[in-house]
Amino acid sequence: MNLFSDIRALVVGCLDALVAEGTLPAGLDHANVTVEPPRDPAHGDMATNAAMVLAKPAGLKPRDIADALAARLLADDRIAVADVAGPGFLNMRLADTVWHGLVTTVLGTPDYGRSTMGGGERINVEFVSANPTGPMHVAHARHAAVGDALAAVLDFAGYDVTREYYINDGGGQVDVLARSVYLRYLEAFGREVEFADGTYPGEYLKDVGEAVKAAHGDAFVDRPEEVWLQTIRDFATEKMLEQIKADLAAVGVVMDVYFSEKSLYGTGRIEAAIEGLREKGLIYKGVLEPPKGKLPEDWEPREQTLFKSTEHGDDVDRPIMKSDGAWTYFAPDIAYHHDKLERGFTQLIDVLGADHGGYVKRMKAAVSAMSGGRVPLDVKLIQLVKLYRNGQPFKMSKRAGTFVTLADAVEMVGADVLRFHMLTRKNDAPLDFDFDKVTEQSKDNPVFYVQYAHARVQSVLRKAEEMGLATDAGALARQDLSAMTHEAELSLARKIAEWPRLIEIAARLHEPHRVAFYLYELASELHALWNRGNEETALRFLQEGDSAATQAKIALPKAAAIVISQGLGILGVIPVDEMR
Template sequence: MNLFADIRTRVLSCLDQMVAEGALPEGLAMQAVTVEPPRDPAHGDMATNAAMVLAKPAKMNPRVIAETLAAKLLDDPMITVAEVAGPGFLNMRLEPGVWQGVIKTVLSDDSFGQSDMGQGEKVMVEYVSANPTGPLHVGHTRGAVFGDALASLLDYAGYDVTREYYINDGGAQVDVLARSVYLRYLEAHDLSVDWPEGSYPGDYLIDVGDALKAKVGDKFIDKGEQFWLDEVREFATDAMMNLIREDLAQLNVRMDSFFSEKSLYGTGLIEKAIAELDEKGLIYLGTLEPPKGKLPEDWEPREQTLFKSTAHGDDVDRPVKKSDGAWTYFAPDIAYHYDKVKRGYDQLIDVFGADHGGYVKRMKAAVSALSDGKVPLDVKLTQLVKLYKNGEPFKMSKRAGTFVTLRDVVDQVGPDVTRFHMLTRKNDAPLDFDFDKVLEQSKDNPVFYVNYAYARINSATKKAAAFAQVGDAELTGVDLSGLTDVSELALIKKLAEWPRLIEIASKSHEPHRVAFYLYDLASDFHALYNKGNDQPTLRFVQEGDADATQAKIALIRAVAIVISHGLGILGVTPAEEMR
């Protein structure tokens, strides 16, 4: 049940009648007609822009359209008021029973809020995809939470979602990892080592060095790297991926699949992807213009194999093969997305860190070219996270050596708080994460405020159960006509926005909207709760009056259900009680 979609359907039906009667010209496009909450609740329950968006193509005064539409809407038993405002906006008020029906639907329909908007379209969400060179850091944490919540949101909206991690194990950084593990291996044999600049000296590799010693003994001591590099690289990568999987599990993130960059090499996949672009006339030999600004001292014009990415919206064409014949770093990424397209996904979503901003256009161009524009790619960038504790910047992890790890964060505040707070800002906005504030029990802490609402509802429901039937099935049949206070109606109206919110958040790929909505819903609940302190008739438990109590418990049980669904999308477990 999407009440806003239902009323929009009724608006469109009235507009069709106006066309049939000659009050509107034929052939008008209705896609831009919306029904949404008014900016000021005092203006009504819902508002439509129909007259405003149809006036120009119809070559009519918008107020004339609005007045005719208002008259027709008043024939609908669901609509009690339809008033024209300003130049032609139309505000509506609904019959009270419509709002009471929302509560009954929430209580009786487990799928309330879920949508068939996705219609089973296959969507690949690739996220985290960190280099397998160490534990995940706080930046990866934000990307992991965002990607996981987005995948859950799309699943809730009717898409067939796959969560995938791209293992960047084909580049030079994995060789650096192998050499760093080799040094820990030597230390495990009580040998002194020198750590070169650019290596990975974090303590997390000590156990890996010990494990390598247990596996091969002294086999690699005093041997050149040509004897051990390949084996140690594979051993170290496996160890790091096990560590990363454990990190993700700490955050309750589990992938459907892992794809290795290394698997692209020597299998013909890169060659096949580039050949397909070549067949489309998008690969050529050329020389790029020098970079803007100050030229690097070692820059010189060189003929390279280029992808004509400007034909698909990029700013410049991109090299896929160097002048020495080696693939550029971009080539395997093209091949990986070529593989995604060939796997039959209808949409692709990549979640990258903020440092990948310059990568977006070229990757969109590659997917557009490979799919002939049929498969959209949305690249979501997650901005930096600044950590604070006791008002001071939180320092680096000794275990990691150079950064704060995901485990540092989760160990401090737990996975639920971590996940919720990471979604309290839009993904492309910087985020401050204060270890003290995220645990604070106040209205200013969204995760506490939402959970406090859920716990309060549980407490009231248990209290009411002493003299009234408060199971959801029993509450579905109670008389709700007494829920008429403005605060009660505001809470019901916020519940009615849930299905609409899901569709908006899904279309825009913005799971933070769910967190914002839950905070607003909790605020409306707490406002009603606090109002009951001054007006006893608004209290959820009316001692000795089972009927009144059941109606009020039905309302707040509906709130609890929606909070539970919303937190489920965010990957957060609702708090049954607060202490």
């Protein structure tokens, strides 16, 4: 049940009736007619822009259309008030029975809010994709939280979602990893070693070095690099990937696909993707214009193999092959996305770090070119996470090995706190993460505030059960809710009604943070009703000495708890039944 969709259907039906009677001309497009919560709740429960968007094509004044529409709407039992405001905005108040029916519906619908909007369309969400050169650090938690929650929102909205991790094991950084591990391997034999600039001196590689020793003995000691590089490279990459999978599991993330960049090389897959672009006339030999501004000292015009990305929205054409015949980094990226298209995905989403900003236009151009413009690519850039503890900043350096690992963060604050807080800002906004503040028990801590709301409801239900009352959703759905008329109760019901609409908006815009924001607002409404009950006995969920009234009263918070549980599940957070 999506109450906003239901009322929009009513509005469109009334508009059709106005056309039939000759008040409105035929052929009007209703695509831009919306029904949504008004900006000011005092104006009503819902508002429609119908008169405003139809006035010009209808050749009528917006207010004239609004007046006629209001009269039609009032003939429906669900509409208690239909007020025309300003030049033609139409605000509606729904009958109390609508909100009673909503609560009953939520209690009788375990997956309330789940949508069929996606129609089973196949979407690939690639996220995290950290280089397999070390354990994941806490900033990767934001990538994981955003990507996994986005996949969950899309799934809840009816899409067929694949979670994917791209293993960057084809570049020079894995050679650096192998050389770093080799030094730790020598250390395992008691050798003194020195980490040259560019290698990874982090102590997390000591265990890998010991593992190489256990697997290969002294076979590589004092041997030239060409003897051991490939073997240690593969060994170290596998070990790092095992650690990455364990780190992701610690925050509840399970990937459907791990795709190896290395699998693209030497298999003809890069060549095939580039050849497909060549056949479309998009690959050519050319010389790029010099970069704008001051020229680098080493810049010189030289002929390269270029992708004509400007034909698909990019600012400049992009090199895919260097002058020496080697592929640029862009070429395997093209081949990787070509593979996604070959697998039949009709939408692609890449969740990447903010340092990939220059990558967006070129990759969108490549996907557009390869798919003939049929498959959209959305790149979500994740801004940095600034870490604090006791008000003092934490500094990270992956190369130095002095960073806060994701596992460290889970141990300090827990996976649920970590995931929720990583979604308290939009992905393209910087985020501050204070290890002390995120565990505070206060209204300013969103995860506590939402969990506390759920725990409060569970406490009420436990007490009701001690009174001998049935508190399961089925029993509560059969209660008479006609006494639910107070504004504080109806306000909570209105917020519950927004859940299906919120899911579809978050899925359409690819913005999972909206779920976290919504849960905080829903929790606020529930806490407000609870606090009003401290002042007004009639609003208390537990009505002393009146079992029938109590059972009816607890239906509303039970419905709110169902939605909170669903929302937390989408964020990858386990709802708690009691606070400790």
